[in-house]
Amino acid sequence: MRRLAAALLAVTLSGCKTFDAAVEQAAGKAVDKGWITRGQASSIKKSATALRKGAADISDSEEYYIGRAVSAELLSRYKPARDPELNRYVRTLGQAVAMVSDRPATYSGYRFQVLDSDEPNAFAAPGGFILVTRGLIRLARSEDELAAALAHEIAHVSLKHGLQTIKTARLTTAFGILAKEASKGTAAEDLADLTEAFEGAIEDVVKHLVVNGYSREKEYEADSLGAEYLRRAGYDPAALGRLLGRVSGGGGLLKTHPSSSARAERLANATTPEDYRPSKVRDRRFAKALKAG
Amino acid sequence: MRRWLWLLGLAGAAWAAEPAVTVVVREAALKRNPQFYASTVATVRLGERLSSSGAQGAWLQVSGAGGSGWIHKSAVTQRRTRVSASDSEVTQTSAEEITLAGKGFNQQVEGSYKRKRPGSNFAAVNALERSAVPEEDVLRFVAEGGLGGER
Numbered sequence: 001m002r003r004l005a006a007a008l009l010a011v012t013l014s015g016c017k018t019f020d021a022a023v024e025q026a027a028g029k030a031v032d033k034g035w036i037t038r039g040q041a042s043s044i045k046k047s048a049t050a051l052r053k054g055a056a057d058i059s060d061s062e063e064y065y066i067g068r069a070v071s072a073e074l075l076s077r078y079k080p081a082r083d084p085e086l087n088r089y090v091r092t093l094g095q096a097v098a099m100v101s102d103r104p105a106t107y108s109g110y111r112f113q114v115l116d117s118d119e120p121n122a123f124a125a126p127g128g129f130i131l132v133t134r135g136l137i138r139l140a141r142s143e144d145e146l147a148a149a150l151a152h153e154i155a156h157v158s159l160k161h162g163l164q165t166i167k168t169a170r171l172t173t174a175f176g177i178l179a180k181e182a183s184k185g186t187a188a189e190d191l192a193d194l195t196e197a198f199e200g201a202i203e204d205v206v207k208h209l210v211v212n213g214y215s216r217e218k219e220y221e222a223d224s225l226g227a228e229y230l231r232r233a234g235y236d237p238a239a240l241g242r243l244l245g246r247v248s249g250g251g252g253l254l255k256t257h258p259s260s261s262a263r264a265e266r267l268a269n270a271t272t273p274e275d276y277r278p279s280k281v282r283d284r285r286f287a288k289a290l291k292a293g
Numbered sequence: 294m295r296r297w298l299w300l301l302g303l304a305g306a307a308w309a310a311e312p313a314v315t316v317v318v319r320e321a322a323l324k325r326n327p328q329f330y331a332s333t334v335a336t337v338r339l340g341e342r343l344s345s346s347g348a349q350g351a352w353l354q355v356s357g358a359g360g361s362g363w364i365h366k367s368a369v370t371q372r373r374t375r376v377s378a379s380d381s382e383v384t385q386t387s388a389e390e391i392t393l394a395g396k397g398f399n400q401q402v403e404g405s406y407k408r409k410r411p412g413s414n415f416a417a418v419n420a421l422e423r424s425a426v427p428e429e430d431v432l433r434f435v436a437e438g439g440l441g442g443e444r
Contacts, residue, residue: 056388060317072415072417080420102351105367107317195409233441234441281437
């Protein structure tokens with residue numbers, strides 16, 4: 001059995017696109033090597049499907065509770081900024097961009113909060129809780145550029161990047177409990193197991209948001225999808241590239257592999273569309289909101 | 294008698310066989326047009342079933358008890374799944390069913406988690422959740438800023 005597990009791991013790491021494909025390949029290899037019979041291979045596939053759970057299988061309601069707990073953790077480390085005008089502006093702007101995303105409605109909707117920190121940073125918790133520091137807001141030179149930073153974070157939510165950082169082990173526990181023919185309510189033991197799995201899931205997400213950052217691929221994805229959202233909303237898709245190009249160092253949104261300049265280069269073909277309309281209204285309200293900030 | 298009831302049920306199901314979708318978010322907007330910044334004509338809630346009569350891009354044309362309009366595909370599920378009870382078969386619970394049943398990582402789990410992590414700032418999260426901007430304000434912001442338009 002251990003050899004099968006090792007084979008399975010090797011196959012998964014070799015880049016199978018789906019868990020099912022990985023299990024099928026591993027089981028097939030094990031049959032070829034004579035470790036297990038075809039009958040055993042078939043029952044492994046069945047139970048693996050029952051155990052299988054990736055980000056795609058996390059329900060919208062679960063995503064919401066994960067997002068709440070991740071945000072609660074972040075908000076215990078970063079103080080919310082007490083600035084009603086700035087918050088109102090960021091929230092309205094954020095909603096305007098979220099409305100044109102590929103997931104305009106998450107379980108409980110997007111929410112935006114300014115954090116009282118000078119370090120340029122932004123966090124997108126699952127479910128649409130987006131936190132952005134004063135430090136990051138100050139880097140933007142226009143409403144378009146601030147919209148760009150928010151669009152990038154909204155793209156992370158839309159693509160469920162946060163959920164994808166959750167280790168499968170946390171989810172198989174949860175799924176195993178769900179797969180039981182449960183009645184109303186959850187037995188005490190199951191609740192304890194679920195809570196432990198939940199704790200682990202929150203830890204995984206927070207660690208990626210605060211420490212590791214996302215992979216290069218995820219950042220590029222959020223950049224190009226973010227630029228698309230800007231275009232849909234009527235903002236300048238080139239604004240994100242401009243924001244990134246101006247930055248050197250910095251954290252969070254900006255503290256990533258690859259570097260901001262590499263990301264800005266990649267966005268070079270997100271150019272200003274011909275029908276783009278600048279706006280004095282946007283310039284004025286941006287200046288007004290940031291004066292207080 | 295039972296057989297007739299069964300046939301009647303089947304006929305009833307067939308009659309109501311228009312493609313149906315279920316809302317999987319707490320609240321979703323039915324829009325006047327299949328556009329991101331179109332105005333909302335009705336709001337639908339978690340678990341509501343809507344009948345679908347067409348699609349355009351990421352939008353579905355639907356109608357329900359509260360009215361008709363266009364809803365974004367991400368807010369609904371078209372899946373009809375059942376949880377199998379037999380031992381020999383795989384029990385498959387869909388993510389949508391979990392949402393609709395309020396299972397998995399839910400409020401109860403959050404309560405239990407809070408007791409283990411008293412340092413977490415859920416008060417700030419609750420305040421954040423109450424900070425929603427009314428849609429009409431967002432649409433006014435869009436219009437005044439010269440944003441939106443046909444894209």
